Amino acid sequence: MGKKGGKRLSKREVADALQALFQAHPNETFTLKQIFKSLRLDTHPSKMLAVDILEEMAWDDYVSQPERGSYKLNLKTQVQEGTFIRKANGKNSFLPDDGGKPIFVSERNSMFAMGGDRVRVAMMARRQNHIKEAIVTDILERKHDQAVGTLQVEKDYAFLITEDNIFNHDILIPKKKLKGGKTGQKAVVKITQWPTTDGRSKDEAVFGSKSLVGEVIDVLGDQGDNNVEMHAILAKYGLPYKYPKKVEDAANKLTADITEEEIARREDFRDVTTFTIDPKDAKDFDDALSIRKAQGKGNAQLYEVGVHIADVSHYVTEGSIIDREAEQRATSVYLVDRTIPMLPEHLCNFICSLRPDEEKLCYSVIFVLDENANIKDWHLAHTVIKSNRRFAYEEVQAILEQNGVVDGTGEPAPPATKAKPYTGEYAEELITLDSLAKKLRAARFKNGAVKFDREELHFDIDEKGHPTRCYYKKSKDANKLIEEFMLLANRTVATFIGKAGKNAKTFVYRIHDQPDPQKLESLRAALVPFGYKVKTGGTRSAISKNLNKLMDDVQGQREQKLVETLALRAMMKAKYSTHNIGHYGLAFDFYTHFTSPIRRYPDTMVHRLLTRYQEGGRSVNQNHYEELCEHSSEMEQTAQNAERDSIKYKMVEFMADKIGLEFDAHISGIQSYGIYCEIDENHCEGLVGMHDLDGDYYEFDERNYQLVGRRHHKKYQLGDAIRIKVARADIEKRQLDFVLAE
Structure with missing residues (x-):
């Protein structure tokens, strides 16, 4: 090997060969003589070159020298x-x-x-x-041994083309392992053979040892069919797309009947005004609010507000077949056109769902609040309720607005008068709750909570699953009303357990770390060209107050979306843990998830732990619960990725019949390979590639988020208004391509 085809070896070639040698034998020590022999270095210059490189490797800590003249990979x-x-x-x-x-x-x-x-x-x-x-x-x-893609069937064999080409090679499938799949169909394939460097299996004689070989375990159906595509997204992330029959059967045996003995064991809230407020298309109502007046000292006006949560753990017992399935799923998954529930439908939409005019079992946090939303008293109780009314957010919003609430101002409704009484169903109760929620919210921000009101993209879908409208959904007062009381309940029960400090029993917390200092520094640098300042040092609350000021300053500006995205990137991800560090974004020392056990497994765990500790039970095994927390955090992330994919898919599907049409848009992102543009009327985003920008060579100015033309100095800057034409909608790749309109 000293000379390659008569050519002297380069330093790079010798370095690569040395590296390969140490990596192939990570535990062995080599003398110089052995190294020269292994690499067939037989000329003096090549040996000297190897010695030089070995010295550099030792200096770089890549290899260690157990004794002079011998080398070993520095494990x-x-x-x-x-x-x-x-x-x-x-x-x-x-x-x-x-x-x-x-x-x-x-x-x-x-x-x-x-x-x-x-x-x-x-x-x-x-x-x-x-x-x-x-x-x-x-x-x-191996985390996953399955892949999802489109089948291509040839004469002697077939292969699976994965949508994001995550492998260098397609997956080969022997003809007998096709399970009836045909060209163009989407399928789930289990990989049975990974590429190897030694030891050949029987399939390798046909396909070679560098091949990925698999077998079809499920043919999803024809590409482009809505159901098939949604199932493909779920399968891609290893999420289940059907419910196991034996788990469904176990759920169907459960009854919603409540015995007199069970009612006697519980606090009875059936006669207290109670309602649910949810999205208009929701079926699983896992939280309800009750309110009634109470008297304090010296006739001070107090309010008893009950946050009632479906008592899932009463029906789903630990270790049961339903529980094991829920634990594995860890969360419901919300794709654009469907919900993949954590619990069987009979449980989440019927037995546990707090439907109006039906007696339901709950686990409740009952607060006594004064008019300024200060907690005067609270307790935790298993209850029985009967909801008087199921409201959609829009209905509550309309009642608040018809009584003088102006959305977004943070101001409660003006007091009712004889001449102008409150109007609408349960208007007084809703207005009181809204007023209390606004005081809780104000206190939270004063305490250093971070303001992130990200709008969410929503679709209206026809009965075939086809999107007919695409729009942003803004969180209004009615949504915030529910949010504040849920935050209050979550925080209160977490504080109840956590405040015992070193003696606190094992519990599931929702934690959120402080922003990454490096990312904050990147945010600060990125904002300089736009004239914004942001503090990267100081106390927790100083940083969050600074971020809030930034969010207020950027409202309505063309760079709003960019700044919000960058600020969000600087934030850490919230997750579940038994080790509490508090919640930075909400500015709470203790926080958990208690309010959605129908759709999140951690909430079910929290219910069980609270029940156990209320009954005087001993602390549970922390390691076991930490593993469950890690799994739940992971599944939450996976569900969000699947949700994002379904949004991208629907966006491309929505635009597929609009090829050639022109739209007003604005530049929403700038990269070295082109500009992302968001259409103003429907918020769909596509890419104008670098090659489609008009006759000039553009340079990417990363610091100032712009492209600058070399010859004519034309600039494309973030937030600029632009007119685009839809060029392509690639449903398979979930990509929209635009060109500039003439």
Whole structure:
């Protein structure tokens, strides 16, 4: 190997060969003589070159020298375990277990690891002016062994084309393993053979050892069919798209009948004014509010407000078949046109759902509040309720507005007079709750909570699942009313357990860490061109007050969306944990999820723990609950990704019959490869590629979020108004392409 085809070896070639040698034998020590022999270095210059490189590797901590003249891979710094993150663009990374920074892994060094796989990696020797790189040496645990894509059936074999081309190769499928699948159909495939470097299986004789081989486990149906596409999104994330029959059967045996003995054990709220407020298309009502007046000292006006939550844990017992399924799912998944429930339909839409005029079992936090929403007293109780009315948010909003509430001002309704009494169903109760909620909200922001009112994209869908309208849904006073009382209940029960400090029993908290200082610094730098300042140092509340001021200043400005997105990126993700660190975004020292047990498993865990501790039970095993918390956090993230994919799909589907039409839009994002534009009337976003920008060569000015033409100096800047024409709507890739209108 000393000379390659008569050519002297380059430094790069020798370095690569040395690296390959150490990685293939991570536990062996090599003398110089063994190294020269293994790499077939037989000329003096090539040996000297190898010695130079070995010295650099030792200096770089890539290898250690157990004794002079011998070298071994430095396992301590060079071999790490963690999670593999796969990206469709090939920019894969490795996330170390110890929480260190992600490290780049190129496709050729990935060993075909899938996203989420637990892997062992070796660090590659640092090349000059290159980023740190790792190479996967072992796959310790496969996270997923399934892929979703479109079948292509040839004469002798078939293959699966995955939508985001996450593999360098398509997955080959032997003809006998097709399960009746035909070309153009979507299918779920289980990978039965991963590419190997040694030891050939019987399929490898046909397909070769570098192939991915799989078998069809489910044919979803024809590409483009709405049901098929939604199931494909779920299957892509490993989420279930049908409910196991035996779990459904177990649920169907449960009865909603409540015995007299059960009522006697509970606090009775059946005669107290109670209602649910939910989205108009909701079926699973897991929270209700009750309100009645109470008298304080010296005739002070007090209000008893009950936050009543469906008592799921009364029906779903720990370890039962329904519980095991719910634990695995951990959350309901909300795609654009359907809900994939955590619990069987009979439970979530009938037995547990707090439907009007039906007696229901609840777990409730009962507050006594004064007129300024200060808590005078509270207690936790298992209750029985009977909702008087099921409201949609829009109905409550209309009642508030017809009585003088102006949405967005944060002001309650003016007092009723003889001449102008309140009008509308339960108007007095709703107005009182709205007024109390606004005081709770004001106190929260004063305490340092961060204001993030992100609007959500919504679709109106016809009976075939086709989107007919696309719009932003803003959170109004009626939504905020419910939100504040849910936050209050969640915070109160978490504080009740957590305030015992070192003696606190094991509990499930919803935690949110402070923003990442580096990301805050990036945010600060990014805002300079727009003339905004943001503090990156100081106390928690100083930073959040500063962020809130930024959110207020940017309202209605063309850069609003960008600034909100960047600020959101600087935030850490909220998650579940038994180790409490408080909730930064809400500015609460203790917070949990108690109010949605029908759709979130952590809330069910919280109900069980509270019941156990109320009855004097001992603390539970923390490690077991921490594992459940990690699983729930992971599933929440997965569900959000699936939801995002369904939105992208519907957006492209919505625009598919609008090819060639022109729209007013504004620039919503700028990248080195083109500009993202959001259509003003329907908020659909597409890309104008660099090659479609008019006759000039554009340079990407990353700091100022703009493209600048070299010759004519034309600028494309974030927030600019622009007229576009819809060029392509690729449903398979979920991509919209625009061109500039003439």
